[in-house]
Amino acid sequence: MRVAVVGVGYSGFNANTPDLNWKEITLEAAARAYDDAGINPRKDVDSIVTCAEDIWEGFAIFDEFVPDQLGGVLKPTCTVCADFLFGIATAYMQIKSELADIAVVEAHSKASDILTFGETIKFAMDPIWLREIGSAHPYYFAALEMSQYINECCITEEQIAEVVVKNKNNALKNSSAPYGSKVTVEDVLNSPMVFDPMRKIEIAPRADGAIVFVLANEDVAKDLTDTPIWVKGVGWWSETSNYDTMSFNAVYAYKAAKMAYKLAGITNPAKEVDIAEVDDRFAFKEFQHLEALQLSKRFETGTLMREGYFAKDGELPVNLSGGSLGIGNLLEATGGQKALEVVLQLRGLAGRRQVEAETGVAQAWRYIPTASGAVAVFGV
Amino acid sequence: MSVGKKDISCPPEAPGTPLKDSDIAEKKVTYVEDHPDIRYAWTAGQAISRFLNELKKGKLIATKCNKCRRILFPPRMFCELCYKPIDDWVYVKDTGTVQTFSISYIDPDAKPLEKPVIVAVIAVDGASKNMAFMHVLGEVEPEKVYIGMKVKAVWKPEEEREGSVTDIKYWKPIEG
Amino acid sequence: MEVERVSGLKFHKKQDVAIVGAGMTTFKRRLNETGKELSFLAIKQALEEADMDLSDIEMVVMGSAPDAFDGLHMKGEYLLDGSGGSDRPYMRVFVGGGTGVFAPIAGYWHVASGLADVCLVVCEEKMSSCMPHPQSAFKYIWDPILDRPLAPNLIWIFALEMNRYMHVHNIKHEDIALVSVKNKANALDHPCAQLAEKITVEDVLNSEPMALPVRRLDVSPPSDGAAALIMVAPHIARQVTDNPVWVTGVGWALDTTMWTNRDLYFPRYVAEAAKMAYRMAHITDPRKEIDVAEPYDPFDYKELHHMEGLGLAKKGEAPILTREGVTARDGDLPCSPSGGLLGVGNPIAATMGVKAGELYWQLAYRAGKRQVAKEVTTGVCQAWGDLMQVGTVMVMSNKR
Numbered sequence: 008m009r010v011a012v013v014g015v016g017y018s019g020f021n022a023n024t025p026d027l028n029w030k031e032i033t034l035e036a037a038a039r040a041y042d043d044a045g046i047n048p049r050k051d052v053d054s055i056v057t058c059a060e061d062i063w064e065g066f067a068i069f070d071e072f073v074p075d076q077l078g079g080v081l082k083p084t085c086t087v088c089a090d091f092l093f094g095i096a097t098a099y100m101q102i103k104s105e106l107a108d109i110a111v112v113e114a115h116s117k118a119s120d121i122l123t124f125g126e127t128i129k130f131a132m133d134p135i136w137l138r139e140i141g142s143a144h145p146y147y148f149a150a151l152e153m154s155q156y157i158n159e160c161c162i163t164e165e166q167i168a169e170v171v172v173k174n175k176n177n178a179l180k181n182s183s184a185p186y187g188s189k190v191t192v193e194d195v196l197n198s199p200m201v202f203d204p205m206r207k208i209e210i211a212p213r214a215d216g217a218i219v220f221v222l223a224n225e226d227v228a229k230d231l232t233d234t235p236i237w238v239k240g241v242g243w244w245s246e247t248s249n250y251d252t253m254s255f256n257a258v259y260a261y262k263a264a265k266m267a268y269k270l271a272g273i274t275n276p277a278k279e280v281d282i283a284e285v286d287d288r289f290a291f292k293e294f295q296h297l298e299a300l301q302l303s304k305r306f307e308t309g310t311l312m313r314e315g316y317f318a319k320d321g322e323l324p325v326n327l328s329g330g331s332l333g334i335g336n337l338l339e340a341t342g343g344q345k346a347l348e349v350v351l352q353l354r355g356l357a358g359r360r361q362v363e364a365e366t367g368v369a370q371a372w373r374y375i376p377t378a379s380g381a382v383a384v385f386g387v
Numbered sequence: 388m389s390v391g392k393k394d395i396s397c398p399p400e401a402p403g404t405p406l407k408d409s410d411i412a413e414k415k416v417t418y419v420e421d422h423p424d425i426r427y428a429w430t431a432g433q434a435i436s437r438f439l440n441e442l443k444k445g446k447l448i449a450t451k452c453n454k455c456r457r458i459l460f461p462p463r464m465f466c467e468l469c470y471k472p473i474d475d476w477v478y479v480k481d482t483g484t485v486q487t488f489s490i491s492y493i494d495p496d497a498k499p500l501e502k503p504v505i506v507a508v509i510a511v512d513g514a515s516k517n518m519a520f521m522h523v524l525g526e527v528e529p530e531k532v533y534i535g536m537k538v539k540a541v542w543k544p545e546e547e548r549e550g551s552v553t554d555i556k557y558w559k560p561i562e563g
Numbered sequence: 564m565e566v567e568r569v570s571g572l573k574f575h576k577k578q579d580v581a582i583v584g585a586g587m588t589t590f591k592r593r594l595n596e597t598g599k600e601l602s603f604l605a606i607k608q609a610l611e612e613a614d615m616d617l618s619d620i621e622m623v624v625m626g627s628a629p630d631a632f633d634g635l636h637m638k639g640e641y642l643l644d645g646s647g648g649s650d651r652p653y654m655r656v657f658v659g660g661g662t663g664v665f666a667p668i669a670g671y672w673h674v675a676s677g678l679a680d681v682c683l684v685v686c687e688e689k690m691s692s693c694m695p696h697p698q699s700a701f702k703y704i705w706d707p708i709l710d711r712p713l714a715p716n717l718i719w720i721f722a723l724e725m726n727r728y729m730h731v732h733n734i735k736h737e738d739i740a741l742v743s744v745k746n747k748a749n750a751l752d753h754p755c756a757q758l759a760e761k762i763t764v765e766d767v768l769n770s771e772p773m774a775l776p777v778r779r780l781d782v783s784p785p786s787d788g789a790a791a792l793i794m795v796a797p798h799i800a801r802q803v804t805d806n807p808v809w810v811t812g813v814g815w816a817l818d819t820t821m822w823t824n825r826d827l828y829f830p831r832y833v834a835e836a837a838k839m840a841y842r843m844a845h846i847t848d849p850r851k852e853i854d855v856a857e858p859y860d861p862f863d864y865k866e867l868h869h870m871e872g873l874g875l876a877k878k879g880e881a882p883i884l885t886r887e888g889v890t891a892r893d894g895d896l897p898c899s900p901s902g903g904l905l906g907v908g909n910p911i912a913a914t915m916g917v918k919a920g921e922l923y924w925q926l927a928y929r930a931g932k933r934q935v936a937k938e939v940t941t942g943v944c945q946a947w948g949d950l951m952q953v954g955t956v957m958v959m960s961n962k963r
Contacts, residue, residue, distance in 0.1 A: 027430060028429060030432060034464070047470070062425065065429065065703075066707075067703035067704045068628075070658050070949055071704065072706075073817070075819050080468060080819045081835050082816060082817065083815045083816055085658050085665060088655040089639070089654060100673060103677060105577055106675075117430075122427060122428055126425050129423075131636035244651070245640070245651065247643070249644060377637065379643075396930070396931025397927075402588050402608070406594060408593070410593075416595060421634060423634070431708060439708070467819055487726045488723065489718075490722075490775040491718065496695060496696055497716070506722075506723070508727075508827075520823045521713065552712050552713065
């Protein structure tokens with residue numbers, strides 16, 4: 008029995024939403040998703056999964072504020088403290104366990120409500136070993152990883168710049184991407200070096216938005232829609248919580264992808280996957296994740312990027328939506344944005360960004376200072 | 388292995404080392420202190436913004452759903468049972484009935500209060516059944532409060548109101 | 564013990580789920596161990612019972628209450644190595660106080676979906692890290708605009724609910740206090756108990772008023788602690804034991820955020836969750852078919868409130884059952900034979916050890932002195948959380 012995505016809805020994405028609170032953006036995304044799926048949430052939905060972390064929202068027990076705007080009053084609703092793709096995995100498991108026929112996954116980002124973003128990330132660091140080291144913004148953690156990675160794999164700063172150029176230019180074709188711009192490699196290399204070797208333009212700025220997916224089991228999906236997008240595989244993995252023993256090679260993405268590919272029956276990802284949306288909230292991460300997802304070989308990714316292998320008209324388009332560099336850091340909804348683009352592409356609803364694709368991969372990481380991530384494989 | 392064996396006492400032991408408050412105060416154990424500074428500014432959204440503005444004017448406002456015909460208080464932009472946007476705004480009275488109450492002797496940090504606070508859930512007149520919200524009672528002895536008591540809001544003077552639920556100082560019993 | 568595993572992910576069919584091991588640490592107001600160490604101790608005990616190794620575990624589910632207590636953001640990520648989640652698929656679930664029974668439910672769907680054959684469920688709580696008192700972290704559960712300006716205390720919502728319950732059914736505080744007396748006495752037989760003692764109804768009625776009608780001995784204390792469960796697929800259960808305890812039904816439900824718009828005398832969220840779980844377990848008359856129950860009892864009146872929500876008593880009848888001794892350990896429907904949260908302690912998510920863990924031990928006849936007098940086949944455990952919103956229910960049975 009397979010699991011399919013029968014409806015998607017989203018609200019955003021914007022740098023700031025001063026007029027709407029998070030309940031309202033979630034309501035908008037949910038209303039669109041239910042309309043897309045053609046269901047009445049009060050009658051048809053069996054389970055709702057929210058992906059949220061308390062401290063991003065500013066409440067203790069965020070679960071309390073979830074049900075009303077999703078139509079979940081007195082329904083099985085729960086919170087998974089992880090990225091949207093973990094939520095997809097949860098909904099997948101719930102449907103497979105026959106606990107639900109229709110399951111809804113939701114995530115949102117109201118990053119503009121957080122006044123002290125750096126302090127919030129710092130709050131996630133080990134209080135005894137890491138938190139009090141230095142007074143710089145915690146982005147330096149990613150820079151440390153970047154430094155080791157580009158040295159190990161001999162990646163030049165021009166190659167990193169290509170990622171920024173590709174994604175930000177792709178974002179120009181995405182009407183919901185607030186950070187698209189026509190940059191060149193030279194513009195990137197002129198951007199200030201804020202955390203050597205990381206430049207300011209390589210860091211995805213924050214954004215607000217909400218994404219809701221409706222998943223259903225095979226029989227219900229065939230009743231509801233002519234174009235179900237099958238969730239072929241899900242995978243998630245955590246390496247460790249200790250920053251000093253992390254692999255710095257995105258092993259979490261590698262193992263999560265392995266699990267997802269196995270479920271999907273994919274043996275040669277580089278050939279069988281048509282499009283990919285990988286987590287690029289720091290530009291160098293796109294390289295790491297592409298290699299971890301086995302979409303390109305180590306030491307070759309830089310050259311392939313230069314040659315346009317991952318561009319819209321290339322062999323394996325990556326981050327057609329503009330990625331997080333073009334859309335913004337959506338916190339826990341980042342995986343949702345990736346999955347959203349893959350689903351829209353597979354349905355043929357991606358407008359000017361459309362390419363031909365039958366199998367797509369969405370991947371997300373749980374941001375600094377973690378080494379956990381999830382992958383989902385979608386197919387027609 | 389003990390799984391499968393019956394009549395054994397589980398859990399077999401209770402690992403863990405208890406500490407006393409004095410162990411921390413006298414620094415008998417090593418610890419690390421942190422005082423994080425994390426601040427948020429939540430956008431109130433459309434319904435609550437109007438609610439707060441009306442409070443400033445000394446009025447209570449609710450919203451109406453024409454499908455289930457409930458008058459929803461505190462107001463919200465959508466009816467959570469019908470899952471549709473609300474249809475209208477409606478003023479409600481500043482009198483109500485006590486649905487339940489409690490007499491609190493502790494403050495939010497679990498420290499004792501000198502004078503107890505009487506908190507109550509008050510169903511507001513003019514809204515649908517059970518459309519209540521939480522507030523405090525005043526000008527009444529704790530022993531005299533009962534469920535079903537009719538109360539009226541006592542507002543702050545206009546110049547002191549700031550658009551918050553505390554613009555109502557407390558609710559007091561209606562005589563008679 | 565080498566557990567022979569069928570290689571490859573079995574993802575093509577739904578499978579039943581059994582519990583083969585449980586463990587918990589002591590529950591005390593303040594423990595020296597860190598959150599990671601507490602999880603480790605609980606997991607060690609559970610693995611020893613099941614005679615398994617960490618390498619046998621395929622996936623890990625973690626449950627833990629608000630991050631504010633530990634003083635960490637993304638605390639699921641921080642605690643993952645102590646929870647056995649290193650180098651494994653690991654997920655943290657959270658539904659406020661209902662996590663104690665919700666984490667095993669999440670463990671259930673990890674195995675039932677076929678994605679894992681052996682899943683470790685661990686819950687940990689370190690409330691003492693929050694200074695000056697864990698209560699302070701509960702300031703942030705309230706709606707920032709409607710509730711927080713009134714400086715509310717968590718005890719308020721319980722007091723408001725208790726008052727409403729007492730008023731609608733005309734129940735006296737004396738009858739409610741019987742629950743506190745029963746549970747604290749039951750806890751004397753639990754090695755991990757924090758507040759086990761023999762008290763009387765007068766002690767409860769004379770204890771310090773917190774937010775009337777709630778008094779100090781009506782309340783369970785904040786605690787540190789951890790608990791773990793091991794959930795496996797049938798072919799693994801068969802290798803490990805002849806008498807596994809099966810999870811026959813799960814259910815959970817979340818009510819509206821606007822708790823002031825509800826009549827608080829009946830926990831309809833528990834009733835909805837129980838409906839879902841009983842349907843799955845093919846139970847039509849819970850009062851007759853349930854042999855032992857572990858309802859969530861952070862306050863004494865809550866046990867009664869939840870018994871009615873679970874269908875174990877008619878509305879307003881639960882205090883009568885307690886008064887008549889039906890819910891005692893040697894009664895017809897023992898409730899909280901472990902001593903519950905009132906006696907053993909309330910480390911929010913780690914109450915899994917006292918609810919799901921205890922039910923498992925009772926059905927496996929391994930609860931020692933706490934074992935109930937009657938023969939047991941089916942039991943139900945339940946947790947509650949948020950602003951009077953979440954009900955999570957799990958039904959277990961030792962017969963398949």
